[in-house]
Amino acid sequence: MRVYNTLSRQMEPVVPIEGRRVRLYTCGPTVYNAAHIGNFRTYVFEDLLRRYLKYSGFEVTQVMNLTDVDDKTIRGSRQAGVSLDAYTAPFKRMFFEDLKLLNIEPAEHYPAATDHIAEVITLIERLMARGLAYTSDDGSVYFSIARFPGYGKLGHIDMAGLRAGARVAQDEYEKENVADFALWKAWDADDGDVAWDSPWGRGRPGWHVECSAMSMRYLGESFDIHTGGVDNIFPHHDDEIAQSEGATGKPFVKTWMHSAHLIVDGKKMSKSLGNFHTLRDVMARGYNGREVRYVLLAAHYRQSLNFTFEAVEAARSSLARIDAFMDRLKQAPAAGSSLPDWALQAETVFKTSLDEDLNISEALAGIFEMVHAGNRDLDAGRIVWSASQVLALLARFDTVLGVLTPPALAIPEAVQVMLTARAAARAAKQWTESDRLRDAMQAAGWDVRDTPEGQKLTKR
């Protein structure tokens, strides 16, 4: 398996530092609101990576952090008039619910920043001891980028060429260099009661430092893969490299992987354009997590993805096609004991495609070609292969894709009654009554079609 490493800007083979275990750190959410579908694009990409590593025979230890203390969470809790914990708790809960809706496999660890203040302080002390950090008069601690050679290597930022721009806050005059970043922020009135004791006085951690502290705690000082959205390359991930390598003197991360952004209707998602969607917004329009997952999954992770409701509709139809094929396989007579050639080919395509930087589009194309070939055989009654083995192969694909298993159908009582009545009407060849019941079920959101095995229901 090869992946694109942002650090080297090249494709590189995945070779774990230790044995077959891949240690993976994935930047998680800041829990100050409901995550939007753009966030989930990244989490779905990370889930694909995790699942495919396992499919390829690696073991995975994944960490996803929860940022539960920063400017936004503090501001939110103050506005709501509740404690920081009380403010972030529901967003944490909602985040895990959303992961479940999208069938994202749980990581091994979900450390929260507020539970790791001790680790943060220890890390800052190491940086102080090595002369890479300094305190300001108000009791904040900054990282000195001038004392860390190679700062900006991930984002390929040439610090000499940076414009001293409008986005540098006015009140940060205490820093030696405008690009120095806070490791520890001294308490001020806006922080309310959010503060921890430290050797430098009361305060709270800077943003970047939590990721270094928590990744080292759970994955060690050097680990295999670190991921996030492209916007995190600089400064966040470059700052992590500076802090971590500055403190340990060891390489921090071997491979950096970044997902491109999602756009909506061809434009950047923003609240002012009215194209800003949370997962719940999309589901409120009648789509399910599986359909959304398919849309987010189906495009290559380094390509920006255009999210439209038309695409969700297309995802629904595509999935229905696969569902119908799997249904047919379940009904197929027991015949041969091995896989047909077209299934073996799909397996090869699946592997060679995903091996090459997770080329999901090609892998899915391989599956659709398999559906096509399988249907043709089924129509022709040319079944000299084992349907159950084909189903088992699809199930193995699904350990990676997580979209092939349709949600269980809970048929409402009223629909069940109509279904039974319609079966009777059909037996008596009362077509008018049969059609009336079909329309009624359709109005209730259920499509019914007639097959040699009887009626089949599909939820719309």
Add this chain to the structure above:
RNA sequence: GGCGCGAUGGCCGAGUGGCUAGGCAGCGGUCUGCAAAACCGUUUACACCGGUUCAAUUCCGGUUCGUGCCUCCA
């Protein structure tokens, strides 16, 4: 200004120096009481201008348009 990415048929989205990606939608047919599903067939491509080459959607240069980052945004 610096460092990047992209432009493929009605829509989404792979890929390749010569050989049908795939999905959705459309059209014709088979099947069906009628449908649906499925299958078969089928229409619409590689932004523009040059160059390299026997051959360019693919490589190189330029143009246009879009887009990301450049100090706490996945």
